[in-house]
Amino acid sequence: MAVTLKEVAERAGVSRSAVSRTFTQGASVSAKTRKKVEKAARDLGYSPSLIARSLATNRTKLIGLIANNFQNPVFLEVFDLYTRALQERNLRPLLVNLTDQTDPSASVQLLKQYSVDGVIVASSTLPPLFAHAFKEAQVPVVHAFGRFASTPDIHIVGIDNEHCGALAAETLQKHRYKRVAFLGGPQSATSAQDRAAGFTRRAKEIGLEIVSSLYADAYAYNSGQQAMRELLNDRRFEAVFCGDDLICMGAMDAARDAGLSIPQDVGFIGFNDMNMAAWQAYSLTTIRQPTSEIILSSVDLVVSMLDTPERAPEVRLFPCSVVERGTLKPIEG
Template sequence: MVASKVTSLDVARLAGVSQSAVSRVFTPGASASKKTIEKVRKAAEQLGYRPNVLARAMVSGRSRIIGLIVAYLNNQFYPEALERLSNALQERGYHVLIFMASHSSNNIDNVVEEILDFQVDGIIAASVALSSDLSERCRAADVPMVLFNRAQDDPAMSSVTSDNVAGGRKVAEFLLAGRHKKIGYIAGWEGASTQRDREAGFVAALRDAGTNLHAREVGNFTTKEAQEAARRMFASDPPDAVFVANDHMAMAVMDTLRFELGLKIPQDVSIVGYDDVAVAAWPAYDLTTVRQPANRMVAETVDILLSKIENPDAGPRRIEIDGPLIVRGSARIPEGWKT
């Protein structure tokens, strides 16, 4: 025999309050007296009552669920950022559903359609790019979206990134100040705005100084392809410094150069990354890198999304946050450089 499900009415009767009072106690942001809250929660615990979040969403029209899309978690920047995003949203009374996607446009389209089926209040897309058709689909469904650590040309789409162009420039200026003559670059996935902007700033600063890129390979933001890119780049006429488009690849490049090719870092070649993930500071890597201001990026992303949920007429915002160059031991430090 199946036991009958405990309802809010049962809790109200035991607590000696109205059913609406029970609803207020379990609704984020709703008001109830301390005495009422204590009585209701005590009765709920005694009866084993759990509020039906989905049923409440059908009545209120708000699920208080945010969908997070991420393409891959191998890059240590994203697990840390997603944890911060989840915590920040939960502090504001929202629940989080995480969906995995790939760089394939068809896969991303399918994932977003699936998220919309969950009646989410908003979407944060991290490390993925969206088609204009898909962006319009979300707008038609009145589901606001913010891109995290990605940007795109759609003027109606909000996005939060570090200032990737400025970050690339800082790396070039640092390597030039260290008197490097043959400077290489290992790119990430070329469909990513972060990759495009980091390289654009880096190459522009080299050209401003009268220097051209000595070598270029593509690592697609993966360990294996970054290792292969390093082998190709150092097969002949190797560079004396390399900017790698993120830390995840930079550490793979460092391991390949040291343990396969027998090179010393930074004596034979300087390596600089981008992100400043926690592992970058480990003595095994001691990686010089551009820090992504993750806390500020998360705060801006959450503020933009929740503001749009509360005020659908709010306009899009595109935010770029400057991040510092963190100088460690993987690259030659220019004489007189202030760290």
């Protein structure tokens, strides 16, 4: 039988409300009472009921974490960081997989059934209407990795994907490439659209010729392989900007299968700087997306909204940077 709050109160010689306050964060209780209650709880093996506490405080401490693209290993890195960041705030993630889900209202209904305190939409490929659906349902929401908006309706934390695409073009020029190709993620993803737009605009400004442009059907290794095989039908390009590291790894292996050497025959620059990008088999030069900074900031925002739900929407953008490894030809001194 589970030990009850009443038994702890009797053992400590205090009221049940004193026990409850001892295990309620921020509640007022004297040091003497706290010491007696904690000792009685240890002696009896008592653990406070989170469900009972949520009923008393009207807070579940659950944060809905909505994501898709689970086939991409980078999500494991993202989920690890979110889990630890929320647990450090005494919160818990409730993960929702939207890989095959297109109806925002179903997601809202699901998470409201669990009475989540807030929601983080952690995806650059889900349309903004998912986050807006939670706002309309009066659930505190932050869109992490969301699309930049100068006048936001919801809280957005992420990067300027157009600027990052331009950074990729500048990097290829610095490495002495003239004819380049673009290989993006799904064309329906706003992140892919913006990276392509920034890359194309800046390439034209600095004199790079984009000889091929193609979108993969998913942020996946096999999609990168397949798309690269199609790009290789027109081999006028000298280097490829891939809008995702995993797509880039598939593309690199397709190039190797075709007998090409990297970076001697063709150069590659990816996007994200996922852990696998540093593996010796790839040693991928890439654009680093500051994933940990985005995650910590989105957690900070959703926590602040728990106490101030009327907080005005804001955009927090973090800069990207180039991580030089071995997939572009050296810069001549």
